[in-house]
Amino acid sequence: MRILQALPALYSGGVERGTVEFAADLVKRGHESWVVSKGGPMAEQLRGQGSRHVYMPIHRKSPASFGQILPMRKLILDLKPDIVHVRSRMPAWIIFLALKTIPRNQHPAVVSTFHGMYSVTPYSAIMTRADHMIAVSRCVQEYVLKNYQVPPDRLTVIQRGVDIDAFRQRELPPQWLERWFRQYPQLAGKRIIMMPGRISRWKGQLDFLAMMARLVQARPDCHGVIAGGAEPGKEHFLEELERARDRLGLTERVSFLGQRNDMTNLYLLADVVCHMSTKPEPFGRTVTEALASGTPVVAYNRGGAAETLEACFPRGLVPPDDIDAFTGVVARLLDAPKPTIEIPYRFRLEAQTEASLNVYENLLNQRSGKSR
Template sequence: MRILQALPALYSGGVERGTVEFAADLVKRGHKSYVVSKGGPMAEQLRGQGSEHIFMPIHRKNPASFGQILPMRKLLLELKPDIIHVRSRMPAWIIFLALKTIPANQRPAVVSTFHGMYSVTPYSAIMTRADHIIAVSGCVRDYVLNKYPVPEEKLTVIQRGVDVSAFRQRELSPQWLDRWFRQYPQLAQKKIVMMPGRISRWKGQLDFLAMMAQLVQKRPDCHGIIVGGAEPGKEQFLEELEKERARLNLTDKVSFLGQRNDMTTLYLLADVVCHMSTKPEPFGRTVTEALASGTPVAAFDRGGAAETLRACFSDGLVPPDNIEAFAQTALALLDNPRPEIDIPWRFQLEAQTETTLQVYENLLARRPAHQ
C-alpha cells in the first residue's frame, strides 16, 4: 500500500513519535510510506528509516493555511496514495478540501485518529468525516461517540503501541552513568522518582512537588526528577514551580532536568515513574514506555493512563487527586522489589501496526477502484 500520514510538525510529542515509529514499521513490511508536515527534528529520523517526508506548512490554525489546498491537491495527484491517515485537525481540513476537487473515483480512503478529546466544534468535527476513525483509548472512543453522531462500527480503538524490546532489552551503560553522576552528583545513592512530561499546569508538576514533600519525610533517600521542557509561553509556570519547590524545602530533593533525548535510559534509571495529570489524558504514552522498561508506575485512576495501568500494573493506580494516597503508593513501590511487568499485546507497536493495517485493508476491500 501507499500510505500518506499528515500531521502539523515533527517535533518531540507523542503523536510525532508515534507517527515516526509507525512509518518505520510500514517500511519494514514493504509498504510505501509518506509523511507530510511542516517538518522538525524528527524528519531526518523519518527519512533515515526509509519514509519520504514532504514539507508543507499545514500546521497553522488560521485562514492562511488554506493556501495549501492547491499544493496538497497537486501532491495527492502525484503520489496517488491508497490511504491518507490524518492525525490532526488543520491538516485534515486542508486534505478534505483538496480531495473535493479530485474526481471521486480517484480519491484515496481517509482514516483519522483522535489522539485527544478535542473541543466539540465544527472545526474538530472534520475528524469525523474520515472513512474510518481510530481512537487511541477507550475513554477517547466514548468521548467521540458521546459528542458526535458517529456510528459505532465506524470507530476502532487502537492503543498507541510501544516497541517493548527497545525499552526493556537494554542496560545502563557505565559511560552514561559516569556522565550522569558527574552532571547530577546530588542523585548518587538516591532512589529516583521521575515525573516525565512537558512543563504545563495540567500535567501535574505542582501535585508532584506536594507529593514529594510527603514522600521525603518517610524516605529521605528519595530524589525527584522532573523531565520535560517548558514550551514557549510556559516559562512563567516553570518559575512558579521553582518557587514552590523552594517553599516546600525541596530545593535539594527535586531537580528540573529540562528536555532530554535519553528518555529510554531515564526510564531504566528511575525507581518509580509518576503520572499526575490533573484531567483525563487520552492515552498517556509515558506510562506505557515506563512499564515497557520494567519500571513501576503510579498514576491517578482516570483517562487513558489508567486504562494502561489497569491492564499492565494495577498496583500503581491511585484515587484521583489524592496526594497522600499517591505518596503512600510511591512509598510501597520503592519499598518492594521491582515487579515483573507484562505488557499485553494490544499495547505493543506490532499490534498497533497490524490492527491499523487491517483497518486500511478493510476500507480498500470495500472500494470498487481498488478491487
C-alpha cells in the first residue's frame, strides 16, 4: 500500500515519535510510506528510515492554512495514496477540503486518529469525517462515543506501540555514562527519580517537586530529574518551576535537563519514572517507554496512563492527586528488588502496525466490494 500520514510538524512529542516509528515499520513491511507536515528535526530521521517527507505548512490554526488546500489537492492527485491517515485537526480540515474538489472515484480511504480528548466543537468534529477512526486508548474511545454521534463500528482502539528492543535489549554506553556524570557530577551515587515530558502545567511538574520535597527528607540518597523542554511561550512556567524548586529547598536535589535526544538511555538509568499529569492523559507514551526499559513507573490512576499500568505494572498506580501516597509508593519501589515487567503484545509497535494495517485493508476491501 501507499500510505500518506498527515500531521502538523515533526519536532518532538508522542504523536510525532509515534508517526516516525510507525512509518519506519511500514517501510520494513514493504509498504510505501509518505508523511506530509511542516517538517522539523525528526524529518531527517524519517527520511533516513526509508519514508518520504513532503513539506507543507499545515500546522497553523488560522485561515492562512487554507492556502494549502490546492497544494494538498495536487499532492493527493499526483501521489494517488491508497490511505491518507490524518493525525491532527488542521491537517484534517485541509485534506477534507482538498478532497471536495477531487472526483469521488479518485479519493483515497481516509483514517483519522484521536490522539487526545479534543474540545467538543465543530472544529474538532472534522476528525469524525474519516472513513474509519482510531482511538489511542479506551478512555479516548469512551470520550469520542460520548461526545460525537459516530457508529461504534467505525471506531477502533489501537494502543500506541513502542519498539521494545530499542528500549530494553542493550547496555548503557560507557562513553555516554562518562559524559553524563561529567555533566551532572551531583548525581553520582544517587537513586534517580525521573519525570519525563514537556514543560507544561498540566503535566504535573509542580506535583513532582512537592513529592520530591517529601521523599528526600527520608531518602537523602535520591535526586530528581525533569527531562523535557519548554515549548515556545511556556518559558515562564519553567521559571516558575525553578522558583518552586528553590523555595522547597531542592536546588541541589532536582535538576532540569531540558529537551533530550537520549531518552532511551535515561529510562535505563532511572530507578523510578513518575507520571503525574493533573488531568487524564489520552495515552501517556512515556509510561510505556519507561516500562519497556524495565524501569518501574508510578502514576496517578486516571486516563490512558492508568490503562497501561493496569496491564503492565499495577503496583505503580496511585489515587489521583495524592502526593503523600505517591511518595510512599516511590519509596517502597526503591527498597524493593527491581521488578520484572512484562509488556503485553498490544503495547508493542508491531501490534500497532498490524492493527492499523488491518483497518486499512478492511477499508480497501470494502471499497473494492462496492466498486464491483
